[in-house]
Amino acid sequence: MKKLLMLITVIFGVSLFFSLSVSAEESPDLGEQLHERLHLSSGDENNSSVGTFNIKPELRGINSGGGSFRGGGGNATKPKPNLPTQGTVDGGVRGAPLVNAGKQGNHVQGHVNNIPSKSQWPVGENGVKLTQEAWMKGTTVKFDGSVKTYNFGRVVGPRGETRVKVHINKEGQIHGYPVH
């Protein structure tokens, strides 16, 4: 009986791990899966944007709009980030542009789009809220207004970074990452 329980636990753990580890290429609807698992709402009533993911109020205000995704039986040492693979995310900063989840993922540890050679947010954080805050409060550092930098005056990155650099694309979506 004990062996059977252990077997079930292992099978459940392994299947959950693989279902969470599937890449965006392998599963185009991963955003939807994460949407379900993270209990994200698909846009609020005042927002008609297609493909917009808004973090529910109860998830807002968590450290840098982040929080980690820790599935039971999953990989405990690598928390899954609270960030879809595509679409946009709102960290709840009033008046701020939405964050492009795909691009933000380049800087989020554990995200399928993560590029480790680029500047990273701390483990378990997606930096969405800080990115929006930095955009609203930051200094424009490119003449066309498409890049801003804001110094939070405290450490926000895993390597002691205190500033956040934010880019805005032609669609008006932003993404950001810690810089020194």
Added chain:
Amino acid sequence: MEEQKIINLIRKSYEAGNLDYILSYVDKHYWYKVLKSALSNVTVDNITDFSYSKCFSIYLYPDNKGEFGIGSEELKNYINKNKNFICINLLVSAIAPFAVIKYNRFYFSDGESMLHEQYEPLDEETLLLGNKVKEVLSKHRINLLDEDILNIEIPNLSLDLKEEGVTVYHCLFEDSY
């Protein structure tokens, strides 16, 4: 790591010239240290980051203005008090011996942070500081590129952020939308 992933990595490094990994080993403070030791009475603010840039990015201004960093609340206060903030933005490419000096004026318009930049000095102060920086670059055999060269388009090349209309500036210095 999967075999295909390793092959893709090699292709990106050799065929596509992906420099991200190599740049992660570059000392981001190299030019900060050079300038700090070469220039006196100058504030040197290093905001080098190789996530999308292929260059060191450093702001320079006379230290009698203060020692606040770009993007800080102190800078905002300075601009509110003095209407604008003038400085030099030096970009030194980390992949080729080239540099750009941009003369910046930060200001607010209707509460919005704005930036005017040009490739010629904005005043006597930035002219003098710019000349000192040029001397340092010359000693290190770094060539300054002018605006005409920076705007030359590189055909059939797409970067992380700039996908179309990629120029010399985007390739050697900063990639942005």
